[in-house]
Amino acid sequence: MKKTLIIAVLIAIAVGYASFRKNLIYDLGQTTAVGVPYQETPQGLTSLKAETCGVCHQEIYAEWRTTMHAAAYTDPFFQAYWRKDEYEWSCLTCHTPLENQLKQRIVQFKNGDFSQPQFIANNRFDPELQQEGITCAACHIRDGVIYGPYPAEQLNAPHPVAYDERFLSEQICLDCHEVPAKPFSFLRSGICGTGGEWEGGPYIKKGYRCQTCHMPEVTRPLVAGQKSRKNGRHLWRGGNSPEQVAKALTITAKRQGNTIKVDITNSGAGHNFPTGDPDREVFITAKLINHKGAVLQIKELHIRRIIIWKPIMIELSDNRIKPLETRTLSFEIPNWLSNKPLTLEVVGVYQILSERARKKLETHYGLKNYPPVRYSFVKKTFNANEL
Ligand code: HEC
Ligand code: HEC
Ligand code: HEC
Ligand code: HEC
Ligand code: HEC
CATH class of the missing domain: 2.60.40.10 (Immunoglobulins)
Known part of the structure; x- marks a missing residue:
């Protein structure tokens, strides 16, 4: 009897809270709330599009095209769910993470609350880039530089490059693959909360990263005709495979x-x-x-x-x-x-x-x-x- 009462009170509080933060099904923080700010095309390149990268990085481009990352926006399942969730803006922070991919951009959050964004039209919106979902630039480009797993001095690239250790750890994946449960949702782990399941598990100790299984290692040139290097196939296979x-x-x-x-x-x-x-x-x-x-x-x-x-x-x-x-x-x-x-x-x-x-x-x-x-x-x- 007592237990039922406690549950009823909890439900009442939570219903109140849920209607206050209406559509959101997860907790928003700094990273999940804002996505990636507007990016300029790096020097030496003609656009941010995956196709542009693909002119040189042919194999990686061909792999990426077959993935759910490339389909993260066009995926009919995503589109239907997004419509069901009344085109909730924050879905796009992971499914089309660059500001260049957004029709409207956020100017500020009312009272600093991530569930109350205020928008204006984004005059730098690139509708073709939007179709690319989680495109190369979403992971690799920040402030005109292309980041990757190698130190710049080892490379001979026609565009600015820099080393970022996140490419060799699970951190780069967890930005999106650890959706935190929002307060007052009675979940043991977040929705799409793969990161949390991984963190408590045995594979970290074995030295595995997400890439070990999802970006299988291969030795090949990054660009046809160049030096062969150890690198990761851009395959990311999951439930759709x-x-x-x-x-x-x-x-x-x-x-x-x-x-x-x-x-x-x-x-x-x-x-x-x-x-x-x-x-x-x-x-x-x-x-x-x-x-x-x-x-x-x-x-x-x-x-x-x-x-x-x-x-x-x-x-x-x-x-x-x-x-x-x-x-x-x-x-x-x-x-x-x-x-x-x-x-x-x-x-x-x-x-x-x-x-x-x-x-x-x-x-x-x-x-x-x-x-x-x-x-x-x-x-x-x-x-x-x-x-
Ligand atoms: C913090 C990042 C993040 C946010 C925000 C997010 N998603 Fe996702 N979504 C993912 C990840 C990661 C997957 C990968 C698949 C998985 O984990 O099963 C995914 C998968 C999906 C899928 C399954 C696609 C498939 O092919 O099976 C749907 C549908 C989806 N999301 C819809 C939404 C909707 C609608 C919203 C907004 C209410 C949203 N997502 C917000 C990260 C996010
Ligand atoms: C979801 C994030 C993500 C996306 C999207 C992505 N990459 Fe990568 N990329 C990585 C990671 C992680 C590595 C490091 C893999 C490793 O070496 O284990 C990497 C490595 C690379 C490298 C260095 C060689 C290698 O494989 O280590 C190149 C070149 C590259 N990516 C190009 C591209 C191009 C071109 C695209 C788009 C067609 C793209 N990437 C899309 C995450 C991404
Ligand atoms: C004109 C050819 C060309 C184009 C276009 C191009 N790249 Fe590269 N990229 C290279 C070459 C060459 C290297 C160095 C290869 C080497 O030295 O082994 C390189 C290196 C890289 C690296 C490794 C950086 C590091 O520090 O680990 C990444 C990541 C990368 N490119 C991603 C991209 C992305 C993303 C795009 C599209 C936005 C792109 N590239 C467009 C030729 C190109
Ligand atoms: C910018 C956000 C983002 C980043 C960064 C990211 N992912 Fe994803 N990932 C997604 C979303 C969104 C989906 C679901 C797309 C869909 O099905 O609509 C997804 C899908 C997947 C899938 C499932 C494919 C399937 O068949 O359903 C795998 C596996 C995956 N990602 C692995 C990784 C790994 C490994 C990394 C790190 C190297 C990574 N992702 C980085 C957002 C991201
Ligand atoms: C030991 C190998 C291994 C490691 C390490 C690993 N995965 Fe997986 N992953 C798999 C296998 C096998 C599947 C297919 C079975 C499944 O869905 O659990 C999978 C499936 C997935 C899916 C598909 C979910 C869906 O709904 O379609 C995602 C997303 C994913 N992994 C992300 C990650 C991320 C993020 C990491 C690192 C935190 C990671 N994986 C580490 C082997 C691995």
């Missing part, structure tokens, strides 16, 4: 007498599996099948975060698999079957967004031509008599 998702899990099975245990380990992701966008869900289904193909037993694991969004955010549960954590599904084989030929089949399905959410976005918020949102990323079969 079945090959990347397949790297997350190791599935093994063992049998002791009539008990079969299937171990599902997050052996390949430096953070929770799945991570990021709370729409992501994973279904693991293990089936025990007889020699005629009939399914005798099914065990399932549904891995996800459940969040209530309105009127306030409350996380009801989170059973995502932490880095190096193992989940086990067990089967008990009845005695009469113990010597019969049996097959164990384990299938993993990754869901980008639920069918229900997709329908809602299609019906109300203009989502169109969105590719499949569920796919199977792993299938393993074991002979249960030889485990």
Whole structure:
């Protein structure tokens, strides 16, 4: 009884607070609130566009074009959600981070409150650059200089260059991949809060960075015909890539007498599996099948975060698999079957967004031509008599 009362009071306070900071679903701070100020084109170049960089950095440009970073604005899923969130301005601080990409720019925040920005038209708005989402310049250009992982004296570049250690650490990723939970939202970690999951995990100690897995190392020239150097492929594969998702899990099975245990380990992701966008869900289904193909037993694991969004955010549960954590599904084989030929089949399905959410976005918020949102990323079969 007492507990219910406390919860009711908390909800009442939070509803009040939530309606005060109406649309925001996360806490804004200095970095997430302002994005990157207006940037001039560095000397020696004709524009900030990725295409311009691509004239020389051909391979990196070709890689970047295939990524969700390049699609962070045009992505129909983003566009539909953004429309649903009433074109909330602050979404753009990560999805099109440069001021050059904004139609309107912020002059000031009323009373210093990040939820109350005041805008004027941006006469330096570049609509083509807006389409590029997280473009090269968003990460590399500040004040006319192109920053990167090498000291300037090692390079022979036709544009100003400088070394910035952030390129070799997770810091450059966390500006956007650690969306803080706002106060009075009952979340254990932020939305798209991959950074927080990583920070508490085992991979930092092993010397891994986000780049280790997401920008695989390669030795090649930065520009065709130049000296070869160690560098990072600009691939950033995630939930939209079945090959990347397949790297997350190791599935093994063992049998002791009539008990079969299937171990599902997050052996390949430096953070929770799945991570990021709370729409992501994973279904693991293990089936025990007889020699005629009939399914005798099914065990399932549904891995996800459940969040209530309105009127306030409350996380009801989170059973995502932490880095190096193992989940086990067990089967008990009845005695009469113990010597019969049996097959164990384990299938993993990754869901980008639920069918229900997709329908809602299609019906109300203009989502169109969105590719499949569920796919199977792993299938393993074991002979249960030889485990
Ligand atoms: C999301 C941020 C981000 C974006 C967008 C981005 N880069 Fe990079 N870039 C990096 C990081 C991080 C490194 C360092 C990778 C490493 O060496 O591990 C890097 C390195 C480089 C290097 C040095 C060689 C290397 O790979 O280390 C070049 C050249 C480069 N980027 C060009 C580009 C071009 C051209 C684009 C656009 C087509 C682009 N980058 C887009 C983050 C970014
Ligand atoms: C005319 C050719 C050309 C263009 C256009 C060009 N670059 Fe470069 N860039 C180079 C060369 C050459 C180097 C040095 C390569 C070397 O010495 O190995 C370089 C080096 C770099 C580095 C390494 C800097 C460091 O300190 O680690 C980055 C990052 C980079 N370029 C990004 C970009 C981006 C982003 C653009 C577009 C805004 C761009 N470049 C446009 C030719 C070009
Ligand atoms: C300026 C903000 C920003 C920075 C910096 C940034 N990201 Fe992202 N990243 C995003 C956004 C936004 C998306 C989602 C785009 C979409 O799907 O609409 C994304 C998507 C991704 C994805 C998921 C791709 C998929 O298939 O869904 C991966 C992986 C990723 N980023 C890794 C990185 C890594 C590693 C770094 C650091 C080197 C980094 N990002 C730096 C904003 C950023
Ligand atoms: C040990 C390798 C490894 C490390 C280190 C790692 N990741 Fe991942 N990452 C993966 C794998 C595998 C996946 C695909 C499975 C999944 O979604 O968890 C993934 C998926 C993602 C996604 C996709 C989420 C989505 O919704 O599509 C993002 C974003 C991401 N990682 C960001 C990061 C960032 C940021 C860091 C550093 C803080 C990082 N990763 C460190 C392996 C790694
Ligand atoms: C602090 C940075 C940040 C802000 C602000 C932000 N996002 Fe994102 N968003 C990300 C990152 C990082 C991802 C990468 C995918 C992940 O983590 O799963 C992402 C992914 C998404 C995706 C999934 C895209 C896909 O292809 O699966 C949607 C939709 C999205 N964001 C919509 C929004 C909307 C709408 C807002 C404003 C209410 C917003 N975002 C504000 C960083 C941000």
